[in-house]
Amino acid sequence: xxxxxxxxxTVTFGAPQRPVHAVAGVDxxxxxxxxxxxxxxxxxxxxxTALSVLGLTPRPPxxxxxxxxxxxxxxxxxxxxxGWRAVRGRDVAMVFQxxxxxxxxxLTLGTQIADAVRAHEPVSRAAARERAVAALELARLPDxxxxxxxxxxxxxxxxxxxxxxxxxxxxxxxxxxxxxxxTALDVAVQAEILETLDSLRRDxxxxxxxxxxxxxxxxxxxxxxxxxxxxxxxxxxPTAQVLGDxxxxxxxxLLAATPRLDAPARQRLAAIGGQPPDLRELPPGCxxxxxxxxxxxICHERRPALEPHAPDQLAACLNPxxxxxxxxxxxxxxxxxxxxxxxxxxxxDDVALHYPVRRGALRRVVDHVRAVDGVSLRLHPGRTLAxxxxxxxxxxxxxxxxxxxxxxxxxxxxxxGIDVTRPGRGELRRLQREVQVVFQNPYASLDPRMTVxxxxxxxxxxxxxxxxxAELARLLDQVGLDAAALDRHPAAFSGGQRQRIAVARALGxxxxxxxxxxxxxxxxxxxxxxxxxxLADLQREHDLAYLFITHDLAVVRSVAHDxxxxxxxxxxxxxxxxxxxxxxxxxxxxxLLEMAPGHPAQARTGRTAAWSR
Amino acid sequence: xxxxxxRRIAQLIPVLFIVSVVLFLLLRLLPxxxxxxxxxxxxxxxxxxxxxxxxxxxAPLWQQFLDWIGGVLTGDLGRxxxxxxxxxxxxxxxxxxxxxxxxxxxxxxxAIGIPAGVLAAVRRRTATDSALTGLGVxxxxxxxxxxxxxLIGVFAIxxxxxxxxxxxxxxEDPVGNLVRMVLPAVTVGSTVVAVVLRQxxxxxxxxxxxxxxRTAEATGLRRRRIVTVYALRNAMVPVVTVTAxxxxxxxxxxxxxxxxxxxxxxxxxxxxxxxxxxxxxxxxAVLVVVTFVLLVNLVTDLVYAxxxxxxxx
Ligand SMILES: Nc1ncnc2c1ncn2[C@@H]1O[C@H](COP(=O)(O)OP(=O)(O)OP(=O)(O)O)[C@@H](O)[C@H]1O
Ligand code: SF4
Ligand SMILES: [Mg+2]
Numbered sequence: 001x002x003x004x005x006x007x008x009x010t011v012t013f014g015a016p017q018r019p020v021h022a023v024a025g026v027d028x029x030x031x032x033x034x035x036x037x038x039x040x041x042x043x044x045x046x047x048x049t050a051l052s053v054l055g056l057t058p059r060p061p062x063x064x065x066x067x068x069x070x071x072x073x074x075x076x077x078x079x080x081x082x083g084w085r086a087v088r089g090r091d092v093a094m095v096f097q098x099x100x101x102x103x104x105x106x107l108t109l110g111t112q113i114a115d116a117v118r119a120h121e122p123v124s125r126a127a128a129r130e131r132a133v134a135a136l137e138l139a140r141l142p143d144x145x146x147x148x149x150x151x152x153x154x155x156x157x158x159x160x161x162x163x164x165x166x167x168x169x170x171x172x173x174x175x176x177x178x179x180x181x182x183t184a185l186d187v188a189v190q191a192e193i194l195e196t197l198d199s200l201r202r203d204x205x206x207x208x209x210x211x212x213x214x215x216x217x218x219x220x221x222x223x224x225x226x227x228x229x230x231x232x233x234x235x236x237x238p239t240a241q242v243l244g245d246x247x248x249x250x251x252x253x254l255l256a257a258t259p260r261l262d263a264p265a266r267q268r269l270a271a272i273g274g275q276p277p278d279l280r281e282l283p284p285g286c287x288x289x290x291x292x293x294x295x296x297x298i299c300h301e302r303r304p305a306l307e308p309h310a311p312d313q314l315a316a317c318l319n320p321x322x323x324x325x326x327x328x329x330x331x332x333x334x335x336x337x338x339x340x341x342x343x344x345x346x347x348x349d350d351v352a353l354h355y356p357v358r359r360g361a362l363r364r365v366v367d368h369v370r371a372v373d374g375v376s377l378r379l380h381p382g383r384t385l386a387x388x389x390x391x392x393x394x395x396x397x398x399x400x401x402x403x404x405x406x407x408x409x410x411x412x413x414x415x416x417g418i419d420v421t422r423p424g425r426g427e428l429r430r431l432q433r434e435v436q437v438v439f440q441n442p443y444a445s446l447d448p449r450m451t452v453x454x455x456x457x458x459x460x461x462x463x464x465x466x467x468x469x470a471e472l473a474r475l476l477d478q479v480g481l482d483a484a485a486l487d488r489h490p491a492a493f494s495g496g497q498r499q500r501i502a503v504a505r506a507l508g509x510x511x512x513x514x515x516x517x518x519x520x521x522x523x524x525x526x527x528x529x530x531x532x533x534x535l536a537d538l539q540r541e542h543d544l545a546y547l548f549i550t551h552d553l554a555v556v557r558s559v560a561h562d563x564x565x566x567x568x569x570x571x572x573x574x575x576x577x578x579x580x581x582x583x584x585x586x587x588x589x590x591x592l593l594e595m596a597p598g599h600p601a602q603a604r605t606g607r608t609a610a611w612s613r
Numbered sequence: 614x615x616x617x618x619x620r621r622i623a624q625l626i627p628v629l630f631i632v633s634v635v636l637f638l639l640l641r642l643l644p645x646x647x648x649x650x651x652x653x654x655x656x657x658x659x660x661x662x663x664x665x666x667x668x669x670x671x672a673p674l675w676q677q678f679l680d681w682i683g684g685v686l687t688g689d690l691g692r693x694x695x696x697x698x699x700x701x702x703x704x705x706x707x708x709x710x711x712x713x714x715x716x717x718x719x720x721x722x723x724a725i726g727i728p729a730g731v732l733a734a735v736r737r738r739t740a741t742d743s744a745l746t747g748l749g750v751x752x753x754x755x756x757x758x759x760x761x762x763x764l765i766g767v768f769a770i771x772x773x774x775x776x777x778x779x780x781x782x783x784x785e786d787p788v789g790n791l792v793r794m795v796l797p798a799v800t801v802g803s804t805v806v807a808v809v810l811r812q813x814x815x816x817x818x819x820x821x822x823x824x825x826x827r828t829a830e831a832t833g834l835r836r837r838r839i840v841t842v843y844a845l846r847n848a849m850v851p852v853v854t855v856t857a858x859x860x861x862x863x864x865x866x867x868x869x870x871x872x873x874x875x876x877x878x879x880x881x882x883x884x885x886x887x888x889x890x891x892x893x894x895x896x897x898a899v900l901v902v903v904t905f906v907l908l909v910n911l912v913t914d915l916v917y918a919x920x921x922x923x924x925x926x
């Protein structure tokens with residue numbers, strides 16, 4: 001049964017003179033009980049498409065919508081505020097990307113879920129709370145009744161996402177949209193959440209739209225997939241078919257750009273060259289033409305329509321590729337795994353970081369949290385050390401000692417022989433310039449009141465370096481952004497674009513060591529590949545050292561020379577990357593490897609087989 | 614919680630001690646001889662010397678300080694050099710007018726500033742918003758003495774709705790008291806109302822842009838509930854902060870306002886005390902005010918914890 005039918009949807013932001021075509025003619029459909037995965041680069045219009053199904057795009061004149069959205073037989077476009085309120089929650093519900101920001105921090109889960117129920121049904125407060133308990137149970141949150149009185153901050157990340165799912169489910173929607181529901185979570189938790197969504201869809205007969213940039217997730221959890229590019233669906237069909245035999249070059253490139261465990265170590269990823277198109281000036285022809293490896297002359301003039309190329313498989317391409325031939329890989333170039341010589345650039349020596357736990361009126365120290373517990377690591381110039389582990393394992397705490405944000409309670413941390421807790425005058429400036437950091441959350445790390453130009457210029461000015469417009473434009477170009485971005489504020493960029501800005505800012509002062517704290521985790525694969533390749537290039541050029549913090553072993557496959565696996569504040573295993581990938585000795589390392597895409601264990605389900613090719 | 618309170622109050626002690634020392638020394642640095650102020654310029658040198666001895670001004674400074682602080686610790690704030698009344702009872706006489714003024718001003722701030730700020734935020738970029746924001750800017754940029762004169766001119770002299778100045782105690786004549794307090798309270802409150810309005814508007818707009826508001830909208834909640842419960846509560850934390858910060862500014866507004874409306878409050882007490890070099894009165898009054906401001910700070914922190922469950926003490 002057809003549940004959702006989107007026809008020729010367009011969503012346009014900004015003034016009519018300078019429109020941003022965020023969604024430029026999307027056709028999609030979802031059946032009851034079916035999972036549709038929507039993938040595509042950052043800024044390709046996935047979230048905006050989803051928001052328009054809930055009528056949550058900004059109001060005109062800031063944003064204009066055309067086209068048709070039919071949900072369960074009702075036309076949604078043109079509804080008034082009241083009509084939309086009746087649809088939201090009851091017919092379609094959405095789980096937003098970041099569970100820590102999506103729930104109100106000052107209201108209990110009970111209040112938030114009961115409110116949603118009472119918005120649609122005239123039930124008593126007590127009855128609404130019973131419904132909340134039922135919803136929490138459905139979302140498999142342990143101990144649902146006691147959760148009612150809890151606030152979001154009292155839950156772990158995974159539990160928060162379950163609570164957000166419960167909030168969406170409480171009103172019994174026919175269609176659930178999950179926008180990157182697991183990006184912010186640990187691998188182990190990711191699998192559980194996706195499993196929960198899967199079984200809910202089956203048991204409740206809901207339609208599910210899964211927005212994601214993780215093709216591994218698509219392979220294991222989606223019936224059909226729609227690939228978006230520049231505000232359009234460019235390829236769609238059954239998952240196995242689209243991932244196994246993609247026709248549109250962009251889909252192919254996406255597949256090739258995904259980091260995989262079974263790829264050769266430290267080889268360049270097949271990044272899609274160039275930049276995503278400027279949505280203000282879409283070319284008249286195929287939007288992918290400037291980046292397409294098999295572009296024809298006609299592609300620049302005629303816009304390809306979404307047409308069938310195989311049973312059930314539609315693609316928008318004038319020169320569709322066939323057969324399982326992979327797209328050319330841009331300049332593969334593995335560097336020899338040399339053993340490091342010379343002095344290390346950073347040294348952790350038996351470092352401990354214990355946070356005191358205080359209780360009582362006198363704030364006596366009753367215990368310690370051992371965030372980092374006797375860690376020794378060495379990082380050499382020109383090499384990448386990947387620090388792998390779940391959140392809470394102490395990875396970030398450890399790097400905070402290097403960045404002088406935290407004083408180790410034991411051991412020493414040295415940068416280029418300087419004890420970072422006791423730097424001399426000049427040494428401090430050197431530390432601040434030569435050690436840069438890129439954080440995971442681009443929303444939090446860029447000041448929303450500054451323009452991108454100001455953001456990039458700030459560290460340069462602090463260190464008395466060239467902060468001319470040309471220099472700033474060069475920095476942006478390195479990370480695949482246009483110089484036009486300099487005058488805009490971070491709010492005007494999608495998540496992936498913002499992360500590239502953060503990378504550009506870190507590159508500015510020409511550091512010798514960059515701490516990448518889950519720096520590419522929030523990026524979609526093609527940009528991830530670009531950034532990883534970029535980091536590798538810069539490393540070779542400038543002999544840069546990277547301390548790469550991640551929870552995903554596949555991601556660091558292409559960059560890591562050495563790997564240290566961390567758990568509960570300790571290093572459980574460390575060594576050369578090849579050794580860790582081939583012969584992991586610790587059980588926990590094996591678990592992490594099993595979770596990563598491309599691991600043989602993932603071939604269990606039939607759907608994955610197509611993906612593994 | 615109780616432990617936290619005890620700790621915070623214990624922390625006040627060293628702060629108050631330092632304030633006492635600084636206050637004491639600053640007042641001794643005032644130019645002029647207090648005995649000349651008290652006895653008049655024509656007083657003989659012998660009379661002034663006698664008074665000096667009488668007031669204990671002959672003793673070394675540290676001795677004078679110890680005498681004073683020792684008294685304070687036992688609840689004795691000393692006596693006025695001018696009238697010989699106990700300082701404590703002078704303060705008790707003057708406190709009600711100032712406290713009432715402050716309370717009404719604060720009430721205005723909450724009762725007018727918050728709803729007006731919410732209205733401005735909800736009707737953002739409309740005539741209502743511009744009008745409210747404009748009024749706020751006007752209130753912030755009008756000096757208190759000017760506003761007071763304007764209010765007296767219009768409401769007391771022209772419309773004759775209220776008496777232009779004077780004070781009766783609330784306990785004697787509640788209506789008469791309130792009628793006389795309206796204009797001073799509006800004068801003092803204007804700034805706080807404007808500050809609260811601006812902060813409420815700003816932080817409510819920020820809160821309305823948060824992800825959790827979109828989540829609430831996605832569940833089909835009414836706009837009204839979203840604004841008043843989901844956004845406003847989150848917006849209140851910064852509002853409480855700026856309001857608390859305004860307390861200090863409020864005290865200086867009180868001085869001007871009490872003088873113009875001839876209210877017998879702490880502001881006039883301190884100012885007159887400084888002019889007449891009645892140092893024990895000034896010391897006592899300022900110490901009371903400082904203690905009050907510090908306690909307001911403490912209460913503010915407790916309000917945070919009440920507003921935001923993530924804060925625990
Ligand atoms: N409120 C807005 N005002 C102006 N432009 C916007 C607004 N919201 C989104 N856009 C633009 O619309 C385009 C599509 O954004 P959207 O959030 O749908 O991307 P996405 O595919 O979800 O990307 P990501 O994977 O980074 O979340 C982007 O170029 C973005 O800059
Ligand atoms: S239409 Fe042309 S440019 Fe576009 S993807 Fe196909 S071949 Fe490439
Ligand atoms: Mg998105």
